[in-house]
Amino acid sequence: MSQPPPLFDTALVRQRLVRARRAGFADFLLSRAVEDLGDRLDAVLRRFPLALDLGTPLPMAAARLRSSGRIDRLVRLSPTPEPGEPLCLAGDAEALPFGGGAAFDLAVSLLALHAVNDLPGALVQLRRALKPDGLFVGCLLGGSTLTELRQAFQHAESEVEGGISPRVAPLAEVRDLGGLLQRAGFSLPVTDSERLTVRYSDPFALMRDLRAMGLTNALTERRRTPLRRATLMRAAEIYAERFSDPDGRLRATFELIWLSGWVPHESQQKPLKPGSAKARLADALGTPEHVVDPIGGSLR
Numbered sequence: 001m002s003q004p005p006p007l008f009d010t011a012l013v014r015q016r017l018v019r020a021r022r023a024g025f026a027d028f029l030l031s032r033a034v035e036d037l038g039d040r041l042d043a044v045l046r047r048f049p050l051a052l053d054l055g056t057p058l059p060m061a062a063a064r065l066r067s068s069g070r071i072d073r074l075v076r077l078s079p080t081p082e083p084g085e086p087l088c089l090a091g092d093a094e095a096l097p098f099g100g101g102a103a104f105d106l107a108v109s110l111l112a113l114h115a116v117n118d119l120p121g122a123l124v125q126l127r128r129a130l131k132p133d134g135l136f137v138g139c140l141l142g143g144s145t146l147t148e149l150r151q152a153f154q155h156a157e158s159e160v161e162g163g164i165s166p167r168v169a170p171l172a173e174v175r176d177l178g179g180l181l182q183r184a185g186f187s188l189p190v191t192d193s194e195r196l197t198v199r200y201s202d203p204f205a206l207m208r209d210l211r212a213m214g215l216t217n218a219l220t221e222r223r224r225t226p227l228r229r230a231t232l233m234r235a236a237e238i239y240a241e242r243f244s245d246p247d248g249r250l251r252a253t254f255e256l257i258w259l260s261g262w263v264p265h266e267s268q269q270k271p272l273k274p275g276s277a278k279a280r281l282a283d284a285l286g287t288p289e290h291v292v293d294p295i296g297g298s299l300r
Helices: 010-023 028-042 060-067 119-129 147-161 174-183 203-212 229-242 281-285
Strands: 048-054 071-078 088-090 104-110 130-141 187-200 250-262
Touching (some): 028 104, 048 060, 104 119, 147 250
Parallel strands (some): 071 088
Antiparallel strands (some): 187 250
């Protein structure tokens, strides 16, 4: 059976990130994620002798971890070469170059894993790279990201060209990611999301920011012919008509989904077995206990 084509053109993703970094990376989303990462790790009261920064577009997370005073050594796997960055390897988040050994106490990844072709496989590799009781904390773009731009282009293409083409990548939903963590072998999985609204003077300012973050269309099945000017201008009109605030500025949604999980270890909390409770819920609530009759009704 033939395999479906990969969702993302990985070489193009890397090429566009290189271009964005050279031209001046727009780091407002990444800065927010780095700040939130610090707050989340502050709640974990332990040291991490060896940490991994996996695929974060800039070394900002690595710098934050080093400055925390709780990391002895940090390895960075960067999507692009970074001369001068200590212990930095250029590599692919879907092909970790660590031989499958459980080496790391902590792994973090900010705004990178939404662009991998095999997210379940990448999570499995991450879990194998962590020691027992090791922690993974990640942040990726979620399904509500750029919903306004997606709708504007779909309606514009349908009107002008009589059909639509993929222009904004499908992204994971928060409800699905906890299950992916469990499938990858992580225990105590936690996911949550935050929606950020960024306002722009016009849709073209948003598009410039997307280019400056390396987030322009890199889908394998993307349309290869140039975007028609008529389609682009109609998309801009629809965006302004449907997603403008009273002051005329336009809204753009970015959803940041956070996920975390631990590699299983005997020291971690485990759920009690059914029937092992030593106190009755009715006593705690101060109410009479009712036993359900399997035939029907209830018995005191």
